[in-house]
Amino acid sequence: MEKSESSNKMHRTEAEMRDRISDLPDSLLLHILSFLPAKEAVATSLLSKRWRPLWFSLPTLKLRRQDFQRFTFFHQFVGKILKLVDLKAVKKFVFECEYYKSRDYFRPQKISEWINAVILDKVEHLELNLYLGNNDYELPSNIFTTINIKVLKLSGGVTVGSTLSHVNLGLLQVLHLKLVKFPDFRSLGILLSGCVLLRDLVIRSLQVDGYSPLDIGGLNHLVTAELPHSLIPLRVLSNVTFLRLHTYNFTLGPDIPTFYNLTYLKFQYYPHDWETTLRLLHSCPKLEILVIQILCSQGLEPTADVPQCVSSNLKEFHLGNCCGKIEELKLARYIMKNAMVLRIISISKNSISRVTWKNRILKKIPLCPISSVNCKLLLLNRMTET
Amino acid sequence: MSSSVEAITVLSSDGDEFKITVSAAKLSKPLNWMLEDVCFSDDCDEVPTIEVNSKTLVKVIEYCEKHAPRANSGASDSDAEELKKWDIEFMKMDVKDILFHILMAANYLHMEGLYDLACQTAADLMKGMTVSQIRKIFHIKNDFSSEEQEQLRRQHPGCSFD
Helix, strand or coil: CCHHHHHHHHHHHHHHHCCCCCHHHHHHHHHCCCCCCHHHHHHHHHHCCCCCCHHHHHHHEEEEECCCCCCCHHHHHHHHHHHHHHHHHCCCCEECCCCCCCCCCCCCCHHHHHHHHHHCCCEEEEEEECCCCCCEEEEHHHHHCCCCCCCEEEEEEEEEECCCCCCCCCCEEEEEEEEEEEHHHHHHHHHHHHCCCCEEEEEECCCCCCCCCCCCCCCCCEEEEEECCCCCCCHCCCCCCCCEECCCCCCCCCCCCCCCCCCEEEEEEEECCCHHHHHHHCCCCCCCCEEEEEEECCCCCCCCCCCHHHHHHHCCEEEEEECCCCHHHHHHHHHHHHCCCCCCEEECCCCCCCCHHHHHHHHHHHHHHCCCCEEEEEEECCCCCC | CCCCCCCCEECCCCCCEEEEEEHCCCCHHHHHHHHHHHCCCCCCCCCCEECCCCHHHHHHHHHHHHHHHHHHHHCHHHHHHHHHHHHHHCCCHHHHHHHHHHHHHHHHHHHHHHHHHHHHHHHHHCCCCCCCHHHHCCCCCCCCCCHHHHHHHCCCCCCCCC
16 A cells, blocks of 8 residues: 555656657747747757747747946847847737936937838737937838738837838838827828728827827727727717726817717816716716726716716726715716616826815715615725726 | 527536536536537437546536636626636645646537636646646656757757756
């Protein structure tokens, strides 16, 4: 008995000690490596002979300044890896250089050379995150005619140098522009009009002189959109399921379309009348999640009118950046009273207020009746990403 | 297949029987094809075998049943958050044994979500580790000769073997 137990144990240890990961097919190992930054993925070539050649065919190249102690090492690594790997295998290219010191300098032509090398060979996902101090990086214009790209994410000091005249991003599904500078509105319009299959659009901190709404049409595939509210006419967005609006001046105009698919809506509340908000809510019959960031609660005066989506659909309501004004309390009460199937209501504080938050929200809200059974109430010190 | 069938029976490579709901089975492309082609009604006595051992199949089915409701209908953000937490807990498993089998099974069953999750888990085990630490975790044998090692050391000055 004892003997068989000990032999079992030995057998087990042997099985445990087996190198199983190296038995996996190349495609699987490469997929594992695609979750690592390029520096670490390349280092796996030192593990054993099995791993030695894999990095030449990495499908993802994630080149990040933060993985290197010194800028010169990063610079050398990028140059070297792009010369050695099989660029035809690269489907996803991520280039991040955020920690800028004045002596750490990339020649813009060098970056463009690298980008051009990868977009030439069928890259599908291109992500550039560049903060180069005062020097904006001007994108090579052929990025906008790269037919294979499905995902394009640009952020940091990236500029579109000259006015765009021709865009051909026929397969692009995801476009994120954060802090990207455009020479004029027309170029942005031309860019968006050229992305006919777009599903996911994010425009945050747009840098462009002057401001005029873009009159574009045809973003029929859009599912998710986050953008300054008056940038694109709302009718262009009427198919979306998920909408985040950054508000500068909330004037919706007379023609609010019906958002038949919309289940998630987030906007910033800036001084305007409650009627405008109501009109918007009346246009979202399927709304399930509503997020309102208070910029100023002036004019927030809920009336007896309750949109159908609030009474019979709304599952989550998040009120952010509150300071404990009476108007915020009224809005929370209005939702708690009228949303019959609410599951979560969260109210979060802005960074400054203390006394009014404590007196109005912390003390009074828990005493307000909630019509929906099984609704969770959360009072938070800071808004979580919703 | 009659639309009234809600769960199907499959055999593991060890010959054990497992039940999996139709909506969960749809997460796997090959299983979905089987659902369309093969008769799964009660009077059909052939039970399809899946080339995955019992211990792994239990986990794979657990994953499918958890993810099926979300895959088949839109779910809210808080559901996605909850699911992410569940995934992390689900992946807390014995690296040397089951993770390897899950990787193979997800690959074989064409389950994109589980495949990504398992690969991500394996990558996370490597993240921030030295070459020798990774070797230890996965029992990878260093089969380079000392000359080859010397040569590699020269080619990769930034990386250490130790």
